[in-house]
Amino acid sequence: MSSNTGLSLSPMRAAWQRLMRQRMNAWALWFLVVLVLLCGAGPELSPYDQSQQDLELKATNPSTAHWLGTDPLGRDMLTRILHGGRVSLEVGLLATAVASIIGVLYGMTAGLAGGRMDAAMMRIVDILYAFPFINFVILLMAIVGREFWLIFVAIGAVEWLTMARVVRGQVLALKNLEFIIAARACGAGFWHIVWKHLLPNVMGPVIIYASLTVPGVMLLEAALSFLGLGIQPPDASWGVLIQEGAKAVESYPWLLIYPGIFFSTTLLALNLLGDGLRDAFDPKSMSQQ
Amino acid sequence: MIRFIVSRIVQGIIVIFAVICITFGLSKMVPGGAVRNERFITEEARKAQDEYYGLNKPWIVQLGLQLKHYATLDLPESYHYKGRGVDEIIASGFPVSATVGGAALLIALAIGVPLGAYAALRPNTLEDRTSTVAATLGICTPSMVLGPLIALLFGLKLRWFNASGWFDASDWVLPALTLGIIYSAYIARLTRGSLRETLAQEFIRTARAKGASESSVVFLHAMKLASLPVLNFLGPAAAGLLTGSFIVETVFQLPGLGQFFISAATNGDHQLTIAISVFYAALIVSFNLLVDILQAALNPRIRLQA
Numbered sequence: 001m002s003s004n005t006g007l008s009l010s011p012m013r014a015a016w017q018r019l020m021r022q023r024m025n026a027w028a029l030w031f032l033v034v035l036v037l038l039c040g041a042g043p044e045l046s047p048y049d050q051s052q053q054d055l056e057l058k059a060t061n062p063s064t065a066h067w068l069g070t071d072p073l074g075r076d077m078l079t080r081i082l083h084g085g086r087v088s089l090e091v092g093l094l095a096t097a098v099a100s101i102i103g104v105l106y107g108m109t110a111g112l113a114g115g116r117m118d119a120a121m122m123r124i125v126d127i128l129y130a131f132p133f134i135n136f137v138i139l140l141m142a143i144v145g146r147e148f149w150l151i152f153v154a155i156g157a158v159e160w161l162t163m164a165r166v167v168r169g170q171v172l173a174l175k176n177l178e179f180i181i182a183a184r185a186c187g188a189g190f191w192h193i194v195w196k197h198l199l200p201n202v203m204g205p206v207i208i209y210a211s212l213t214v215p216g217v218m219l220l221e222a223a224l225s226f227l228g229l230g231i232q233p234p235d236a237s238w239g240v241l242i243q244e245g246a247k248a249v250e251s252y253p254w255l256l257i258y259p260g261i262f263f264s265t266t267l268l269a270l271n272l273l274g275d276g277l278r279d280a281f282d283p284k285s286m287s288q289q
Numbered sequence: 290m291i292r293f294i295v296s297r298i299v300q301g302i303i304v305i306f307a308v309i310c311i312t313f314g315l316s317k318m319v320p321g322g323a324v325r326n327e328r329f330i331t332e333e334a335r336k337a338q339d340e341y342y343g344l345n346k347p348w349i350v351q352l353g354l355q356l357k358h359y360a361t362l363d364l365p366e367s368y369h370y371k372g373r374g375v376d377e378i379i380a381s382g383f384p385v386s387a388t389v390g391g392a393a394l395l396i397a398l399a400i401g402v403p404l405g406a407y408a409a410l411r412p413n414t415l416e417d418r419t420s421t422v423a424a425t426l427g428i429c430t431p432s433m434v435l436g437p438l439i440a441l442l443f444g445l446k447l448r449w450f451n452a453s454g455w456f457d458a459s460d461w462v463l464p465a466l467t468l469g470i471i472y473s474a475y476i477a478r479l480t481r482g483s484l485r486e487t488l489a490q491e492f493i494r495t496a497r498a499k500g501a502s503e504s505s506v507v508f509l510h511a512m513k514l515a516s517l518p519v520l521n522f523l524g525p526a527a528a529g530l531l532t533g534s535f536i537v538e539t540v541f542q543l544p545g546l547g548q549f550f551i552s553a554a555t556n557g558d559h560q561l562t563i564a565i566s567v568f569y570a571a572l573i574v575s576f577n578l579l580v581d582i583l584q585a586a587l588n589p590r591i592r593l594q595a
Binding site (some may be wrong): 134143222257 | 303463540577
């Protein structure tokens with residue numbers, strides 16, 4: 001630990017400094033900011049629509065008109081990749097939000113209840129870990145149609161288990177600390193303590209774990225779309241684009257490679273940032289490295 | 290120990306009971322059944338089919354029948370593959386998935402453990418960084434991107450193997466390679482992290498102090514403890530690998546369990562859907578139990594508790 005993290009820094013600022021001192025983390029963060037801006041604004045700025053076909057043109061190599069070329073239906077690849085990125089990121093964030101909300105509610109309830117209730121709730125989580133969740137998700141997608149909201153609700157509903165464990169552990173550690181007892185002694189109500197004291201202290205681990213959940217969720221969405229069970233063409237996510245590219249890989253390998261590069265780089269950045277956040281907020285794990 | 294195993298088996302039975310109920314409930318949300326895909330069929334024939342499969346009974350009785358099937362191990366017939374028991378279909382798909390998954394697991398261990406150990410023994414050198422970057426890249430390469438590229442290179446360009454299908458004795462190689470490379474990245478990362486942590490512990494210093502050679506310190510003392518997180522990861526991973534990754538079976542068009550499951554789920558073949566889910570759950574439960582027992586065997590500080 002170097003000396004520039006003085007006592008005057010707030011914990012947040014100190015963690016931020018630790019995060020940004022690693023050059024890779026800063027790059028990952030900048031990459032994600034640029035990607036979000038591009039995927040947010042890119043499809044609108046592009047002169048093409050993501051589903052606009054040009055059957056005369058068919059598949060072409062990159063050119064000044066189409067920076068990443070076109071697919072066999074003459075659709076502009078860059079526009080489709082940015083649009084697909086928007087869908088994939090949306091699913092990733094929304095599903096993680098669903099998982100975090102379920103996990104925080106469940107974990108806090110178990111941690112606060114304690115005793116038998118806690119033991120029973122955690123035993124249920126143990127049992128759920130042995131479930132073949134991927135089967136349930138596939139079944140659900142095959143049955144109820146492939147609606148956008150269903151995708152992230154279904155993914156979120158299976159990804160909350162570890163979050164619940166993290167939150168419960170945190171609540172157990174916090175609830176007997178002096179500042180909580182002091183608040184209670186001052187006559188603070190149950191909900192006041194939960195809302196003002198417990199929740200803010202749980203948020204750090206929740207954010208860290210959530211940032212590590214996003215890439216996993218995006219992979220799951222891509223897998224479902226790849227199997228034809230997620231986002232449906234002509235709408236595009238990165239999973240859909242990769243599936244279309246995989247089908248045409250012999251004739252037009254770049255249709256697979258371009259979306260693949262975008263997807264892998266995003267996963268890399270998210271993983272780096274997640275690890276970086278964990279190290280920054282938990283200096284103990286840093287010292288082990 | 291025996292109490293532990295018994296309690297885990299009870300837990301496993303609860304899991305399988307719940308999996309039957311959930312997949313049954315999900316399946317009943319669609320109009321599926323024995324004759325859904327046959328268009329020209331008389332009302333009587335439909336009734337006879339429903340009667341045959343017990344579909345005319347109230348749903349709670351149907352659920353009871355399902356539970357009885359699995360309790361007595363007298364498994365039902367598939368709706369889609371007429372006259373074939375679901376166990377027969379699993380028996381035809383599982384060897385394909387298990388061959389690919391087992392080979393992938395061996396490839397992953399053969400690449401991952403040495404790579405991770407090599408990096409851990411040379412902390413913060415160029416070799417360490419390179420192998421860490423390679424492992425991170427591996428983790429971030431989805432199988433649906435790597436698979437088609439491997440099929441393109443070794444199947445279509447070099448023509449060493451078939452790009453897809455399950456015809457020749459060597460058809461397991463490309464799908465196993467795809468999965469093996471990706472899993473080896475996880476294993477390398479875990480091995481590096483846990484070996485470095487272990488090497489910093491005091492019993493390692495003791496071993497060195499009593500004059501143990503470097504290789505015996507690393508391979509006998511440290512690796513034993515350092516393999517625990519890897520084992521922990523391998524439990525669920527092995528179950529997933531052996532039952533077939535849905536993605537690689539799709540990419541390489543293998544007639545494995547994953548393919549059977551997807552087509553059963555989309556065809557409304559409830560019997561097969563439930564059976565394959567139960568099979569997966571049973572494998573996950575067994576692998577988790579196996580991992581826990583192995584962990585206790587490797588680390589005397591872990592006590593198995595019911």
